[in-house]
Amino acid sequence: MNADLESLLRTDRRIWRGKGGPKASFPVIASGFAELDRLLPGGGWPYPALIEILAPVWGIGELSLLLPAMRQLNRDGRWLVWIAPPFVPYAPALAGQGLDLRRTLVVDIPDSDTDRWWSMEKLLRHPGAGLVMAWPQRIQPVMLRRLQLAAEEGGTIGVLFHGQHASSTVAALRLALAPTEGGLEVRVLKARGGWAGGAVRLGFG
Amino acid sequence: MLAEVAITSLRSPDRVPDDPRGVCSGSPGPLWLCAHFPDLSRDVLPLPADRPAAVIETAKGRPLLQATNIWAAGYGLAPGLPLSAAYALCPDLVIAERDPDRERQALERLARCALGFTPWVSLDLAPALLLEVRGSLKLFGGLEVLTSQLMDRLAASGHRAVCAATPSPYASALLARWGREAAVEHVEELRSALGDLPGAALGLDERTHERLLKAGLATLRDLWRLPREGLVRRYGTELLLRLDRAAGLLATPLREFRSPPCFHARFELSSETDRLAYFFPAIEQLLQRLSDFLYERDAGLTRLHLALEHRDRPPTRLKQGSRRPERAAAHFGRLLRERLERLSLPAPVCAVAVSSAALVPWAAVATDLFGQCADEAADWQQLLDQLEARLGPQALKPLVLRADHRPERACGGTAQALAAPSRLAPRPLWLLARPRRVPRGELAVIRPQPERIESGWWDAAGIRRDYHVATDRRGAKLWIYRELERPDRWYLHGLFG
Numbered sequence: 001m002n003a004d005l006e007s008l009l010r011t012d013r014r015i016w017r018g019k020g021g022p023k024a025s026f027p028v029i030a031s032g033f034a035e036l037d038r039l040l041p042g043g044g045w046p047y048p049a050l051i052e053i054l055a056p057v058w059g060i061g062e063l064s065l066l067l068p069a070m071r072q073l074n075r076d077g078r079w080l081v082w083i084a085p086p087f088v089p090y091a092p093a094l095a096g097q098g099l100d101l102r103r104t105l106v107v108d109i110p111d112s113d114t115d116r117w118w119s120m121e122k123l124l125r126h127p128g129a130g131l132v133m134a135w136p137q138r139i140q141p142v143m144l145r146r147l148q149l150a151a152e153e154g155g156t157i158g159v160l161f162h163g164q165h166a167s168s169t170v171a172a173l174r175l176a177l178a179p180t181e182g183g184l185e186v187r188v189l190k191a192r193g194g195w196a197g198g199a200v201r202l203g204f205g
Numbered sequence: 206m207l208a209e210v211a212i213t214s215l216r217s218p219d220r221v222p223d224d225p226r227g228v229c230s231g232s233p234g235p236l237w238l239c240a241h242f243p244d245l246s247r248d249v250l251p252l253p254a255d256r257p258a259a260v261i262e263t264a265k266g267r268p269l270l271q272a273t274n275i276w277a278a279g280y281g282l283a284p285g286l287p288l289s290a291a292y293a294l295c296p297d298l299v300i301a302e303r304d305p306d307r308e309r310q311a312l313e314r315l316a317r318c319a320l321g322f323t324p325w326v327s328l329d330l331a332p333a334l335l336l337e338v339r340g341s342l343k344l345f346g347g348l349e350v351l352t353s354q355l356m357d358r359l360a361a362s363g364h365r366a367v368c369a370a371t372p373s374p375y376a377s378a379l380l381a382r383w384g385r386e387a388a389v390e391h392v393e394e395l396r397s398a399l400g401d402l403p404g405a406a407l408g409l410d411e412r413t414h415e416r417l418l419k420a421g422l423a424t425l426r427d428l429w430r431l432p433r434e435g436l437v438r439r440y441g442t443e444l445l446l447r448l449d450r451a452a453g454l455l456a457t458p459l460r461e462f463r464s465p466p467c468f469h470a471r472f473e474l475s476s477e478t479d480r481l482a483y484f485f486p487a488i489e490q491l492l493q494r495l496s497d498f499l500y501e502r503d504a505g506l507t508r509l510h511l512a513l514e515h516r517d518r519p520p521t522r523l524k525q526g527s528r529r530p531e532r533a534a535a536h537f538g539r540l541l542r543e544r545l546e547r548l549s550l551p552a553p554v555c556a557v558a559v560s561s562a563a564l565v566p567w568a569a570v571a572t573d574l575f576g577q578c579a580d581e582a583a584d585w586q587q588l589l590d591q592l593e594a595r596l597g598p599q600a601l602k603p604l605v606l607r608a609d610h611r612p613e614r615a616c617g618g619t620a621q622a623l624a625a626p627s628r629l630a631p632r633p634l635w636l637l638a639r640p641r642r643v644p645r646g647e648l649a650v651i652r653p654q655p656e657r658i659e660s661g662w663w664d665a666a667g668i669r670r671d672y673h674v675a676t677d678r679r680g681a682k683l684w685i686y687r688e689l690e691r692p693d694r695w696y697l698h699g700l701f702g
Binding site: 056057058059060061062063064079085086087088089090091092093094095096097101102104105106107108109115118119122123126127128129178179180 | 681
């Protein structure tokens with residue numbers, strides 16, 4: 001292949017190559033689960049990025065999925081921010097999992113969606129934040145775009161947990177979770193720089 | 206109607222002591238640092254530096270030397286010598302009359318330097334400055350560092366200072382005047398620290414002083430050994446008063462406080478308006494002036510007051526806090542704008558006023574425990590300020606552990622001390638703020654082997670529960686319990702997220 005074509009393929013992000021292309025090379029943070037890392041393009045959570053996690057119900061291991069990444073970010077001195085979580089993040093359990101509670105913040109916003117989006121965008125844009133999680137009721141495509149940009153600007157990861165299957169998304173990664181016997185099934189609905197459709201079963205003790 | 210909205214930060218106690226004059230028990234009381242300027246009277250006068258020179262002062266109708274330079278001292282001239290005797294010893298002595306006005310001005314200039322170290326500066330015991338430094342110790346990293354920085358600063362403005370710090374301002378002044386660079390932390394140690402000072406240090410009149418010497422009472426220690434009643438009878442109450450002040454038993458009233466600088470500015474609008482866009486520029490202008498004020502004094506602000514004045518009704522007042530001292534107009538502007546955009550005004554605004562509430566010395570670089578860039582940490586605090594300004598003071602919640610076996614009490618509160626997480630049975634990552642009753646039919650699998658939690662019989666919220674892990678029909682892993690008294694009722698308390 002001639003050199004111009006090669007460089008074009010390498011630099012122009014609009015050209016998408018199928019499976020034969022080189023491994024996507026963008027920064028990732030290891031998910032802590034070897035099976036999942038193999039499935040995710042780049043070998044981990046995209047970083048910085050916006051991630052959508054769809055789950056039918058809470059309490060199936062959706063937080064445990066992120067715990068290794070949270071620990072990693074905490075170790076780097078970054079903050080974990082919970083924006084209007086549906087339940088109380090339980091401090092003894094989080095500390096027991098090795099999180100640094102001094103760098104964990106819960107932002108309680110009773111019922112204003114506008115405030116939630118605003119806070120999330122502000123926090124994502126700040127390099128001090130590591131992981132910013134929110135549980136929105138409704139997803140607005142415009143907001144997703146803004147959050148994705150904010151995360152890229154701040155070098156942070158934004159995670160949206162919701163139950164809604166919208167058709168398209170600008171998020172770098174969209175996963176669907178389903179409970180299984182003694183674990184969790186993770187299905188990739190969309191992954192920037194990789195293939196959708198893969199699934200993996202993770203076991204949580 | 207007074208529309209008052211208060212924001213208090215989670216972690217920014219005001220560092221300014223309410224009344225540093227009173228000696229309070231329990232918490233560490235005030236610490237007074239005295240910076241004495243032995244050469245002040247000489248330094249303020251235009252005396253030659255290469256020839257014998259002296260400052261003279263008229264006492265009892267005759268001129269006496271008050272201070273001399275190093276050349277004059279070489280001729281045997283010392284303070285207290287009559288001028289005629291001085292001329293006899295050194296005919297080409299250059300003299301200058303002491304100038305209290307200039308000394309005062311110089312001292313005020315030095316006091317302004319000292320304001321960078323504490324807002325509490327007194328000029329009462331001239332030619333010395335008294336600084337209450339207890340509140341600034343942490344900021345500067347200890348008394349030693351603070352003292353050396355202060356001395357450098359004062360030396361840079363051309364005056365040599367002798368510094369002593371004790372809990373009693375009078376004792377500090379005595380030590381500094383006598384050239385003792387001492388640091389005494391506790392009131393109880395004062396007497397031993399001051400014991401060696403000669404009785405003359407108390408500055409009593411000549412006669413009393415002579416009588417003390419004749420009685421063989423040369424030092425303060427000698428005086429403290431004597432019975433108090435006898436001292437009063439022989440030498441009067443003034444002596445005892447001074448001794449007690451030096452020992453820190455009696456508060457030294459320092460009337461001449463330089464009150465901490467305070468900023469207040471008001472702007473009258475040309476016409477009444479309730480549109481933020483019209484009156485906010487006026488606030489920004491005032492904030493800019495405030496910012497200049499802070500930069501000038503090398504100070505930061507942790508709280509400011511904003512008043513929006515209305516015609517015929519009380520003003521709307523806002524308090525705006527900041528987690529760490531700030532001095533940039535833009536920062537306060539952002540916070541206030543966030544608040545004002547959501548505030549409904551009871552009436553149009555006719556004037557705005559900004560005043561400073563808690564001024565603290567500015568710390569340019571604060572090092573971070575994690576070695577992170579200090580700027581970034583400061584920046585993060587600014588962001589939290591901003592969130593708090595918009596979402597209200599209750600919105601930001603730190604996660605806190607508490608040592609309690611009752612699950613709902615093992616977290617929450619605002620205590621900063623972190624209890625070590627106990628290695629008990631697994632705990633769910635999600636907790637329901639209030640346990641919810643679940644019908645037995647919704648629970649698909651319940652694992653046996655409950656964890657019994659029985660605790661809290663000593664207060665009103667005692668529990669006796671058996672906790673189980675269960676799965677519901679949709680696959681969620683639940684943490685459920687039943688009361689020992691009512692085994693037929695199941696409650697959902699957490700989710701293994």
